[in-house]
Amino acid sequence: MQKTDIPQSDLLQKVLQLEKENSKLRKQLEQVEKAKIEYLQNVSHQLVAPLNAMKWHIENLTEQRISIERARKVLRSIYSQATIAVHLAKNFRLMSNLEGDQSLVSLKEPLQEINLQRLLVNLADDFQPLAWEQSIKIVMVDEKFDRSPSVLAIKPLISQVFSNIIENAVKYSDGDSIISLTGKYMQSSNLFAVSIANRGIPLTKEHQEKLFTRGFRSEEAKSKYPPGTGFGLYIAKKIAEIHKGAIQAEAIDGQVVFTVTLPAKVS
């Protein structure tokens, strides 16, 4: 056996240093684990809440505690809560995919020709019942939405981009306000831009970029709507990028305007 000539004091030093590094890594790991647990708790709360609310509504219906007229409204409310639950479940699936694979390769389906106007009309319908609860109206004016051209995209993914933005707009808008959807084709760049404008929590310069980072939620957002993961816009940005598109937020005339640009399909 080879004899080592390292003095004992040096070895001790080395051991101490390794121990220090070890404990630092252990702490980091603990933090990651803690964040993971918090995330899972948040996810489960967000999914369970609408389901539990639906159960209460259904109990009122089966116990005949409400009038037939009211029952119609309640059924609409159940529908809108189911919509939200499905929307959230899709987000969590996307999030778990993004965590392991930034390019979402596993979710890549063939590109489809998509008419964004039609897609957004459907999404607006899905979210309108929820918006009504705070007297918020989702409006798309025909003249302010170019009918063509279409875009080439992966439908379930691109749909999630817009539903995340609309859901945020519904959550953070002032009561009694309007969320407006506009669409514009820019021939020079061959890009189609969809803008979603709402009036609510003002957008500061500081938050303009931060909004799209993973897990970011402003203090104002947390205060207005305590649950939430801060993943919606991060997911939206990633999906826009996969489509060689972009997403940005601006403050215009006291409104917050999210604009998603996607390459248009050249016919």
Next chain:
Amino acid sequence: MNTKTILLIDDEQNFLEPLTDALQYEGYKVLKARTGQEALQILEKEKVDLVTIDIMLDPGKNLKEQTNSHATGLFLCKEIRRKYPTVSAFCLSVISEIETIQKIESLGIKFIRKGETSLRKVLELLRSELTGIAFSTDYLKKKE
């Protein structure tokens, strides 16, 4: 007849709607507060017999210095116990932190897990607190 007033302190419309439907069916007058600040304002003005308090709640502008959206309800539990000791109070929330629940219960406020407890059970608990009669009037009303 019930003409008791119940104040629901909660900002989750999802839960407020069915709970309001059920309480109104039972004949209660229902008031709602969406923030901590609103809750305290209503309590100052109105005669309230019972409050239900959610924990995660927007404190409202005036209370921002004193609490945050994760603890507004706990703050309210203490305030209500201090200022309105005769008002019946329940905590109706989805939280699961045992320490917070213990703090709430140590104030003499019963904890009900929102959503997971059936509405019938919630109605029974509120009724028994307000009248001492531990059953829901659902059955009686249907016979009428």
